[in-house]
Amino acid sequence: MRKITQMRFELTKEFLEILRKKIAEQDLLWIKEHVFELHFADIAEILDKLSNEEAKHIYFQLDEEVQADVLMELEEDVRDRFLASLSSKEIADQLENLDSDDAADILGELSDKQIQEVISQMEDDEAAEDIVDLLSYDEDTAGGLMQKEFIQAKLNWPVNRCLVELRRQAEDVEKVYTIYVVDDFNKLVGVLSLKRLLFASPKTKIIDLYSDKNIISVKTSDDNEEVAKVMEKYDLVSVPVVDLQNKLVGRITLDDVVDVIKEEADKDFQLASGISERIESNFSVWRMTRARIPWLLIAMLGGTLGAQLISSFELGISKVPALAFFIPLITAMGGNVGVQSSAIVVQSLAKGNDQFGSILSKISKEALVGLVNGLILASLIYGIATVFENSTLGIVVSISLFVVIIFAAIFGTLIPLVLNHYKIDPALATGPFVTTLNDIVGLFIYFSVGMLLYHI
Amino acid sequence: MRKITQMRFELTKEFLEILRKKIAEQDLLWIKEHVFELHFADIAEILDKLSNEEAKHIYFQLDEEVQADVLMELEEDVRDRFLASLSSKEIADQLENLDSDDAADILGELSDKQIQEVISQMEDDEAAEDIVDLLSYDEDTAGGLMQKEFIQAKLNWPVNRCLVELRRQAEDVEKVYTIYVVDDFNKLVGVLSLKRLLFASPKTKIIDLYSDKNIISVKTSDDNEEVAKVMEKYDLVSVPVVDLQNKLVGRITLDDVVDVIKEEADKDFQLASGISERIESNFSVWRMTRARIPWLLIAMLGGTLGAQLISSFELGISKVPALAFFIPLITAMGGNVGVQSSAIVVQSLAKGNDQFGSILSKISKEALVGLVNGLILASLIYGIATVFENSTLGIVVSISLFVVIIFAAIFGTLIPLVLNHYKIDPALATGPFVTTLNDIVGLFIYFSVGMLLYHI
Numbered sequence: 036m037r038k039i040t041q042m043r044f045e046l047t048k049e050f051l052e053i054l055r056k057k058i059a060e061q062d063l064l065w066i067k068e069h070v071f072e073l074h075f076a077d078i079a080e081i082l083d084k085l086s087n088e089e090a091k092h093i094y095f096q097l098d099e100e101v102q103a104d105v106l107m108e109l110e111e112d113v114r115d116r117f118l119a120s121l122s123s124k125e126i127a128d129q130l131e132n133l134d135s136d137d138a139a140d141i142l143g144e145l146s147d148k149q150i151q152e153v154i155s156q157m158e159d160d161e162a163a164e165d166i167v168d169l170l171s172y173d174e175d176t177a178g179g180l181m182q183k184e185f186i187q188a189k190l191n192w193p194v195n196r197c198l199v200e201l202r203r204q205a206e207d208v209e210k211v212y213t214i215y216v217v218d219d220f221n222k223l224v225g226v227l228s229l230k231r232l233l234f235a236s237p238k239t240k241i242i243d244l245y246s247d248k249n250i251i252s253v254k255t256s257d258d259n260e261e262v263a264k265v266m267e268k269y270d271l272v273s274v275p276v277v278d279l280q281n282k283l284v285g286r287i288t289l290d291d292v293v294d295v296i297k298e299e300a301d302k303d304f305q306l307a308s309g310i311s312e313r314i315e316s317n318f319s320v321w322r323m324t325r326a327r328i329p330w331l332l333i334a335m336l337g338g339t340l341g342a343q344l345i346s347s348f349e350l351g352i353s354k355v356p357a358l359a360f361f362i363p364l365i366t367a368m369g370g371n372v373g374v375q376s377s378a379i380v381v382q383s384l385a386k387g388n389d390q391f392g393s394i395l396s397k398i399s400k401e402a403l404v405g406l407v408n409g410l411i412l413a414s415l416i417y418g419i420a421t422v423f424e425n426s427t428l429g430i431v432v433s434i435s436l437f438v439v440i441i442f443a444a445i446f447g448t449l450i451p452l453v454l455n456h457y458k459i460d461p462a463l464a465t466g467p468f469v470t471t472l473n474d475i476v477g478l479f480i481y482f483s484v485g486m487l488l489y490h491i
Numbered sequence: 492m493r494k495i496t497q498m499r500f501e502l503t504k505e506f507l508e509i510l511r512k513k514i515a516e517q518d519l520l521w522i523k524e525h526v527f528e529l530h531f532a533d534i535a536e537i538l539d540k541l542s543n544e545e546a547k548h549i550y551f552q553l554d555e556e557v558q559a560d561v562l563m564e565l566e567e568d569v570r571d572r573f574l575a576s577l578s579s580k581e582i583a584d585q586l587e588n589l590d591s592d593d594a595a596d597i598l599g600e601l602s603d604k605q606i607q608e609v610i611s612q613m614e615d616d617e618a619a620e621d622i623v624d625l626l627s628y629d630e631d632t633a634g635g636l637m638q639k640e641f642i643q644a645k646l647n648w649p650v651n652r653c654l655v656e657l658r659r660q661a662e663d664v665e666k667v668y669t670i671y672v673v674d675d676f677n678k679l680v681g682v683l684s685l686k687r688l689l690f691a692s693p694k695t696k697i698i699d700l701y702s703d704k705n706i707i708s709v710k711t712s713d714d715n716e717e718v719a720k721v722m723e724k725y726d727l728v729s730v731p732v733v734d735l736q737n738k739l740v741g742r743i744t745l746d747d748v749v750d751v752i753k754e755e756a757d758k759d760f761q762l763a764s765g766i767s768e769r770i771e772s773n774f775s776v777w778r779m780t781r782a783r784i785p786w787l788l789i790a791m792l793g794g795t796l797g798a799q800l801i802s803s804f805e806l807g808i809s810k811v812p813a814l815a816f817f818i819p820l821i822t823a824m825g826g827n828v829g830v831q832s833s834a835i836v837v838q839s840l841a842k843g844n845d846q847f848g849s850i851l852s853k854i855s856k857e858a859l860v861g862l863v864n865g866l867i868l869a870s871l872i873y874g875i876a877t878v879f880e881n882s883t884l885g886i887v888v889s890i891s892l893f894v895v896i897i898f899a900a901i902f903g904t905l906i907p908l909v910l911n912h913y914k915i916d917p918a919l920a921t922g923p924f925v926t927t928l929n930d931i932v933g934l935f936i937y938f939s940v941g942m943l944l945y946h947i
Contacts, residue, residue: 304834
């Protein structure tokens with residue numbers, strides 16, 4: 036028995052340097068011993084860091100099964116680059132070893148012409164057909180997420196026939212969690228756990244073993260987020276996918292949905308931070324610039340409107356220059372309060388908690404929180420501004436801060452709710468959008484109060 | 492065969508109203524038919540919306556098995572309220588039907604005295620021992636996340652003995668994904684899939700069936716985020732947990748880790764939005780206020796420093812009041828650029844991409860993006876400010892905006908990297924922290940350039 040190393044692999048700079056040297060020296064023995072024995076996820080991590088040529092050198096020495104696993108674990112841009120250097124025939128060979136959903140994902144990134152070429156080169160017609168079928172679904176739906184590999188049993192099979200059939204089916208299915216039970220028309224009628232099958236007597240019929248209670252399934256047209264919500268809510272490791280006639284057509288496993296959950300969270304975080312496309316830190320400078328400039332333009336437009344607004348109070352500033360001192364304080368507080376409020380609403384909406392809490396109760400609660408925060412902060416700033424300049428400015432800043440905070444709290448709550456109502460991603464609201472609007476309104480309140488109390 | 496309804500349950504206001512009436516009328520028949528048949532996650536959703544008394548009425552009519560499932564699906568505050576109304580004996584009864592990790596989670600929320608009372612009331616001594624053992628682990632580690640229910644086989648067992656043993660063990664284990672293989676000292680040596688066991692002949696020994704290659708396990712002391720990263724990287728549905736001597740002590744399933752992933756994403760989003768504690772939209776006004784005020788105080792301190800800084804340029808403002816017009820534009824742009832840059836770094840760090848990209852290369856890339864954005868936006872604002880006032884102001888605003896953008900990009904990249912280096916959550920940086928600092932530095936740059944070019 037081989038020695039068990041329980042240490043997880045950790046990729047170091049030193050390891051990479053040695054590996055590069057060994058590749059250059061064509062020292063296959065060393066590579067076999069130090070790379071081929073690793074977990075496919077670790078091999079992919081290594082290939083991510085190598086040049087295309089170096090990566091190919093290792094990749095094509097791997098077992099075919101491992102190749103497929105490694106390919107799916109590569110970072111997206113590395114994989115794209117890697118595939119671009121392969122012929123249609125070579126890509127077709129790789130696809131044969133992949134699960135249908137992964138194969139479809141990879142094909143989906145190619146041009147229509149290339150897809151046709153690759154498909155025509157595939158030897159396994161059934162696999163090719165599955166992939167083509169999957170390509171017809173929108174990639175953001177359950178249909179685009181599902182795989183064609185799953186295990187099904189018919190209601191009237193006895194356990195021993197079921198075992199024989201499953202052995203045949205299971206060859207294609209990497210991970211078996213649940214057996215789906217269908218009727219003669221291929222309609223999903225229930226599930227059967229492997230555990231139950233394992234401990235049943237051979238003559239028992241599936242109809243007497245399976246469970247038809249509360250079968251949770253998703254439709255091919257359900258969107259990804261819906262699938263993630265269902266799997267989370269019902270604690271599922273895999274979920275069957277049915278078509279409009281309730282016929283079983285695929286399954287989705289939790290590991291694919293974890294990616295959806297992570298991507299969704301990433302997207303929200305980026306939207307809230309003012310980045311409009313999903314980007315990774317290894318993208319090009321140009322792509323990074325493009326993803327950010329829309330928000331910066333909005334912020335600049337807001338700043339220009341703010342300049343316009345302040346200029347209409349020019350008389351006030353020239354008489355009381357101290358009014359200008361607290362401009363950043365007013366805008367910063369309005370922005371922060373607004374972002375806080377909208378963040379709460381965005382998360383609450385993302386969890387699907389929108390059915391019951393009426394809009395009015397949400398807003399009044401946020402307004403109340405704003406009231407408490409406003410009172411505390413306004414009294415503090417009254418003291419600060421009075422010491423700083425005089426009590427008139429103290430009153431102006433504290434009153435307007437109080438109003439701005441309450442207003443920003445209400446506004447920050449309302450905007451994401453309105454966006455959500457019109458089916459726009461509410462995470463947009465947490466970004467520069469709400470801060471920019473709050474800036475302008477805050478400035479207007481501040482200067483209006485100032486002009487009023489200074490009798491200008 | 493019962494009619495299969497494939498529609499997922501959706502909780503409506505109308506349903507709740509009828510249910511409340513039926514509970515008041517003690518119409519158990521109606522409740523049985525309309526509630527008891529539902530999935531436990533749906534029942535929990537209903538109980539979340541009922542009063543404690545109403546919820547208890549339904550809860551204690553459910554099957555014991557279903558009770559446990561429903562209890563774990565309740566929202567945290569509803570569950571706390573619910574448990575608070577039960578006696579120690581009643582809580583002990585509920586724990587007996589729960590998985591050990593869930594039972595430990597629930598006990599962990601009680602006082603030490605109550606924990607002792609509940610444990611002493613439990614009838615199943617072995618279960619009680621498991622729970623007490625789990626309570627000794629930090630809740631943010633693999634030990635705190637794992638459950639004691641898992642299936643293990645010894646190396647020298649033949650398949651038929653294995654099946655007998657597994658049948659005994661499997662009674663406690665809700666979901667079987669993988670069988671862990673241990674040696675005579677209980678050390679983890681490999682895994683065996685249920686699929687392989689299912690199709691093996693009865694005399695085969697486990698040692699000839701199992702896989703000892705690349706066994707991924709976590710240690711009890713590994714923290715939650717590490718566990719989530721490992722399960723994601725290696726596409727695992729469950730992971731074995733070992734102690735320092737590599738003895739198998741538990742397992743963690745992906746559904747529990749999905750919660751960790753979601754909580755982590757939520758926490759980052761809230762930190763970035765200036766909310767310091769994890770809060771839910773149904774928390775009290777006071778808790779919500781408390782979670783937000785620290786950031787607002789920081790922002791207010793920043794605003795006060797900003798006021799101080801502008802006041803030192805009072806001469807400039809009284810001579811050229813138009814300088815005040817563009818204060819919000821400068822602070823807004825600095826803030827937005829800083830948040831964008833830090834968001835990218837925070838996400839990149841969260842994915843564990845920090846080993847190779849050197850700090851210097853990250854910063855120079857962000858500076859480059861800032862340069863491009865700065866050039867585009869500065870030329871635009873030159874035009875705007877010139878039309879708005881005059882070309883001197885145009886030059887002042889555009890030059891300072893350009894400097895501010897590049898500075899904010901570098902600053903926004905650096906801060907999260909530094910925080911991460913000192914083991915502080917880098918998501919802090921994306922919040923008011925980076926905006927406040929950028930405000931002050933931005934104002935200083937703007938007014939310095941202004942004074943210089945206006946020769947004040």
